[in-house]
Amino acid sequence: MKFSHSIQLNAAPDWQDHYLAYAQLKKLVYVIEKAKLGLAPLPPTFTVGNTVVFPASAEDADTPGSAAHAFTASAHVGGGTGGNGGGHRRQLTSGSTGGAPEPRALEASWTESNFESTNALMHPPISDEEACYFFTAALMGNLEVVAQFYENKSAELLDQLEALKQRIGEAEAQAKAALTSIPIAGSTRAPDAPDNVWNTASMRAARVLFSKQCTSLFIYLSELKDYIDLNKTGVVKILKKFDKVTGCQIRNAFFDTVVSKQTPFPHEYKHQLEAAITELVGLASHITDHDPDVTRNLLAHQLRDTVVWDRNTVWREMVQKERSAGNEVDVVSLGSLTVPLPSRAGWSRVFFTLLAITLFSVFAGRDWLGGREQSNCMALLIFVIILWTTEVFPLFVTGMLVPFLVVTLGVLREKQDDGAFRRLGSAEAAKAVTGYMFSPTIFLLLGSFSLASALSKHNIAKGITSIGKLVLLSAIFMTTIASMFISNVAAPVVVFGVVTPILRNLPSHSPYAKALVIGVALAANVGGMASPIASPQNIIAMSILNPTPSWSQWFLIAVPLFVVFDLLLWVLLLLVFKPQNVPMPPELLGTGKSYFREHPLDFQQCFIIFISLLTIALWCVSRLLTPWIGDMGMIAVLPLVAFFGTGILNKNDFNNFLWTVIMLAMAGIALGHAVESSGLLIAFSTHVGDLLHRMGHGLYWPMLLCAVITTVVTTFVSHSVGAVILLPVVAQVGLTLADPQPNALVMATALMCSAGMALPVSSFPNMNAIALEDPTGTPWVTVQDFVRVGCYASVIAVGALMSVGYLFIGVARLD
Structure with a gap:
């Protein structure tokens, strides 16, 4: 959970407005980051909580007496490079709080190429x-609000x-006086006061009342x-965020020299409260006639019940607010009837839905393609391709x-003993398709x-990946190389995490963001070619190739x-999107080799690296382990158990897995098995084999035809499924x-098989990329962006294979 949500959830509901304005300070950090990068000026004012902050001028920063001045005057501010070095101040016009800065020389952090603006x-x-x-001025202004609230509230509670x-003392004294003033029956002597008057029947109401007051004050x-x-x-946390995002290193120094001395953070304030709580527990134990430890436990139980109720209420309100914000729709009023009014995008979705249903109806139930199963499968294929390409639904x-239509259309077959x-x-098909979907590939x-x-x-990842100029x-290149060793499924996830600071500072629909996101995805696709373990299709190929090539031959x-x-993809992205040059965020300046020098590895990190290397090594020799593990997917259980079992990853990390990507992968596997089982793709492959056979001598033209057909097929079905179906056919054709x-x-x-990359559903990396959103919830790229670049990229991949690849396949002497 993000801390901005955590602080809201754990705050006392009545005091919500008096806590640290973490969310606003976090926004301020990103505003400062943009100002450091030259992407935007500092705003004339910025509101944090109830405090209005003005940009620092030379006159303001040099004003003695302020905590911010004391700190900036004495502490070292590190992390700056180039034009951001310490000592330079922006001069503001006299009397202005937001005037334009004087011009100064700019030094770009990096230059993409002469292709870019x-x-x-x-x-x-x-x-x-x-x-x-x-x-620090904004933070200290907010902390003054916190300190003022604490001083007022603590004084109020201590007075209470x-x-x-x-009141308890007075009630007890009155009760004792009343009990000792009444003579004993038959005697003129007054009785002795009981050891604890609160146990008497006459004090029951007062005991209940004061117990409730003690409980309330304890809470x-x-x-x-x-x-x-x-x-x-x-x-x-906000100081750590500031250091990480801006590259300044002030957290420890600022906290130790400034924050730790600010009310209410010195230890004596907590000691004062603890002493008051101990005194209150003593009062409550005296009233209830319980042991102090028992009383404290009872009060703590009441505290937990109150907190659970308050937090659940706050949680429900937060969820309700988010849901209501996401469900706003335009409506049109017709008299007393209110009807939703579809937008232009809504009418587009209706059109493509009707188109998909129409084409589905044309093929479904016919015997046009050699059998009803083949025709139904073609109807299914057309239907889902239209929905996927137009994004009518998520x-x-x-x-x-997909699994529902596979079962209801009856496209699955099995081969009997007579051939x-x-x-x-339906029952058999349902079991079969769900078994296909949760395959070792999902593990x-x-x-x-x-x-x-x-x-x-x-x-x-920050230390093993490096962003250059x-x-x-x-x-x-980083994505492609990472795909060689951790597969082209995990590599884009890691790289997207590394480049997040760049994406965070770009506006929605930024050409640079589109180029970066699509570039990482397509590079991961090509990274699927890079090593025998880079993708499942390569594992399938290794099982078919005879003799099996060595890793050196593959490389x-x-x-x-x-x-x-x-290199060609880089040029393509520059030509298509024409991205403007953007500066390097300070957060990334520490990545690469220097990162581990500044942040030495601890035991936990070493354990993670060991398990990761062990998993990769086992994947490398998975064929030798087949008699014991059955499939390389079973090796994936090792990091799952090692990381989640030791607490390195937790339930929240598991919930944050890209389950939408996993659902897409499962659908692609189910669709591929349906196409194979129905006989549709086998019939298609048979015709291709006949065509290749008629081409006669030579390898070049048959290889070109295989490359084109494979690229087209794997654009619409899973790469691994395309490999399962096509590679055995191609091997037979080659003979x-x-x-x-x-x-x-x-x-x-x-x-x-890794070159089909024109659609978001073409591969796992593409699915990862299409799922990325900017801070406003808008996807960085659209299906149209993928189609526009992916088609060209697939053509480039085929061209590279038939030039460079054809040459080195001959050098490697695979046959």
Whole structure:
């Protein structure tokens, strides 16, 4: 859970407006980051809680007496580079709070290439000192509000405690006087006062009343103590966020020299509250005649019940607010009837839905393609492709329709002993399709997600990945190389985590954001070619190739191929999106080799690296382990158990897995098995084999035809499913050539299984990319963006294979 939500959920409901304004301070950090990068000026004013903050000028920063001045004057502000060095201040016009800064020389953090625009920085970047002063001034202004509230509330509660003590003492004295003033029957002597008058029947009502007052005051004092801890945690977290985002290193120094001396953070304030709570527990134990420890436990139980009720109420209100905000629709009033009014996008969805249903009806139930199963499967294929490409429904929702339609259309068959095929009944088909969907490939996906989560959460990915000055090109090559070792499923997850600081500072629909997101996704697709374990289709190819090529032979072919493709992809993205140059966020300046020098590995990080390397090593030798594990997907259980079992990852991390991507993957697997079982793709492959056989001598043209067909097929179905269906056919076709070279043909086809990348559903990396959203909830890229770039990228991949790849396949001598 984000701390901005956590502080809201754990705050005392009546005091919500008096806590640290963490969410607003976090926004301020990102405002300062943009100002440091030259993407936007500091605003004339910024409101944090009830405090209005003005940008720092030289005159303001030099004003003695302020905590911010004392700190910026004495503490070292690190992390600045280039034009952001300390010591430079922006001068404001006299009497102005938001005047324009004087012009100054700008130094861009990096330059993408001559292809890109050079007018990126529209505003002079502020210095580290200005950033530090502006942020600390805002923070201290907010902490003064916190301190004022604490002083008022603590004084109020301590006064209530004194008043309660006085009332209890007076009630007890009156009760004793009343009990000792009445003579004993038959005697003139007054009775002795009981040891504890609160146990008498006459004091029952007073005991109940004062017990409730003690409980109420205990709850308030305890919440005030938690108020200190929650605000202190918020300060530490926001300072850490500021350091991470801006590159300044002020957290420890500022907290130790300024915050720790600010009310209510010194230890004596908590000691004062604890003493008051102890005194209150003593009062309550005296009234109830219980042991103090028992009384404290009873009061703590009451506190827990109150907190649970309050927090549940706050949680329900938060959920209700978010749901109501997301369900606003335009309506038109017709008299007393109110009817939803579809937007232009809504009418578009209606049109494409009707088109998909119409084409579905044309093929379903016919015998046009050699059998009813084939025609029904074609109807299914057309229907889901239209829905996926037009995004009529969310992609994973369309995926949910696949198993339902596979069963209801009766497209699954099984081969009988006599060679004939029998259509599976609904019950058999339901079991079969759900079995296909939860395959070892899904375990492989979960294992990859666990690796990526552990490496990212514990800041290992930041050290093993490095963004260079050419950010877009660096991200492309980094993704491809990472795919070689942690698969092209996990690699984009890790890289997207690394480039998040760049995306965070870009506006919605930014051409640079589109180029970066699509570039990482397509590079991960090509990374699926890079090594035998980079993708499932390569594992399938290794099982078909005979003799099995060595890793060195595979690298000899794949490395030159992906180097050429990555360079051409970079140029393609620059030409299509024309992204403007953007500066490097300070958060990324510490990545790479220097990161581990500044942040030495601890035991937990070493354990994560060991498990990750062990998993990759086992994947490398998975064929040798097949008699014991059955499938390489079972190896993925190792990181899942190791990370979740030891607490490195927790339930929230598991819930944060990309389950929409997993649903899409399961739908792709189910669709691929349906196409195979119905006989539709086998019939198609048979015709292709006949065509290749008629081509006669040579390898080039059959390889080109296989590459084109494979790229087209794997654009619409899962890469691994395309490999399962096509590779055995291609191997058989290769044997029928005049100069049999089945291994060369299978290798080329396996590489091209990763080249189908024109649609979001074409591959796992594409699904990851389409699921990324900007801070407003708008997807960074659309289906149209993928189609526009992916088609060209697929053509480039085929061209690279038939030039560089064809040359090195011959050098590798696979047959």
